[in-house]
Amino acid sequence: MTPRISSAHILYTIAYIITGGCGGIGGTVAKSIIAKGGYVVSFDILETEAGEAKVKTYHPERAFYFKCNIADLDSVVAATAEALKVIPKGSLFGAVHCAAIAPGRQWNNKLVDSCKTFTKVLEVNVFGTFAVNAAIADAINSQYPDEGPFAPRVTEERGCIVNIASVVAQPVPARCLTYGVSKSAVLGITQGMADFLGPSGIRVNSVSPAVVASGLMSSDRLPYFQGELEAGVIFPRRITHPDEISDAILFLLENSMMNDFNIRVDGGWRGSSNWGGPNDPRKNALSLE
Ligand SMILES: NC(=O)c1ccc[n+]([C@@H]2O[C@H](COP(=O)([O-])OP(=O)(O)OC[C@H]3O[C@@H](n4cnc5c(N)ncnc54)[C@H](O)[C@@H]3O)[C@@H](O)[C@H]2O)c1
Known part of the structure; x- marks a missing residue:
């Protein structure tokens, strides 16, 4: 990575x-970091063999994989401990937290039906975000001498975490009753963690994409979303390339003055529900997430 960051880290090769x-966005940002000379350790729920095979296509020596369920704190802590063993000593600088789910259900007016998936969405997208931020911040700090819980502010920049929220975090549209709310919480976790981790020299930011062609956005959903973009975006009214999200993430990682900030990469999204119009979600959306 470009060592515009603290002098302490110029001495090291940096790992994330x-x-x-x-996944789509995570894989793209992993390759961007590797292209700048960094190391990446991917956490995902794929079985170990499949995950390792995938990340070795990113780079044979500077990409590692550990199976990890972000909704399970023990799993996150264990994978983080393993990550510290495979990267150069002292090189963990941060994280890009992309793992999330967006389960959908058949549209109807019964709001209680949305409660069924809400618990799962909260576990993965909200608890998972808190657990990942916590475990990785602790791991970054573990590379430095422990000066106790009320140590004075550090002077060096120790790291940066970027969480992925969504344009549907704020405002939350009807179509995203559970997923959207979980992404509002991602913005809240980002704010709280940024303030908490300031004394440790760890910045925390977020990126909010609109519609990106990736695994989460299966091809059968794309025609619907193309219609939403036509209705609710200023310019350009198109699907976002994963590279455009990755560029925003790298900007946040590399610029030491960026902290507690959410970048919307959305072409000026103004999406609210298009009730009664040609893109009425009750008719066209494949599911209520
Ligand atoms: N694709 C979009 O249009 C879009 C829009 C806004 C926000 N986002 C957000 O961007 C991020 C990346 O999504 P993507 O588009 O690359 O989707 P993706 O499905 O390609 O990637 C998500 C990855 O998370 C992994 N994952 C899911 N549950 C997990 C768990 N419990 N533990 C560990 N890994 C788990 C999946 O296996 C997958 O590899 C997500 O936070 C998503 O909510 C995506």
Whole structure:
């Protein structure tokens, strides 16, 4: 990575943990970090053999994989401990937290039906975000001498975490009753962690994409979303390339003054529900997430 960051880290080769590192956005950002000379450790729920095979296509020596369920704290802590063993000593600088789920259900007006998936969405997208931020911040700090819980502010920049929220985090549209709310919580976790981790020299930011062609966005959903983009975006009214998300993430990682900030990469999304129009979600959306 470009060592515009603290002098302490110029001495090291820098490593990042990428959750959801086998997915569309996670895989793209992993390759971007590697292209700048960094190491990446991907955490994902794929079986070990499949995950390792995937990340070795990113780079044979500077990409690693550990199977990890972000909704399970023990799993996150164990994978983070393994990550510290495979990267150069002292090189963990941060994380890009991409892992998430967006389960959908058949549209109807019964709101209680949305409660069924809400618990799962909260576990993975909200608890998982808190657990990942916590475990990785602790791991970054573990590379430095422990000065106790009320140590004075550190002077060196120790790291940066970027969480992935979504444009549906704020405002939350009807179509995203559970997923959207979980992404609002990602923005809240980002704010709280940024303030908490300031004394440790760890910055925390987020990126909010609109519609990106990736695993989460299966091809059968794309025609619907193309219609939403036509209705609710200023310019350009198109699907976002994963590279455009990755560029925003790298900007946040590399610029030491970026902290507690959410970048919307959305072409000026103004999406609210298009009730009664040609893109009424009750008719066209494949599911209520
Ligand atoms: N694709 C979009 O249009 C879009 C829009 C806004 C926000 N986002 C967000 O971007 C991020 C990346 O999504 P993507 O588009 O690359 O989707 P993706 O499905 O390609 O990637 C998500 C990855 O997370 C992994 N994952 C899921 N549950 C997990 C768990 N419990 N533990 C560990 N790994 C788990 C999946 O296996 C997958 O590899 C997500 O946070 C998503 O909510 C995506």
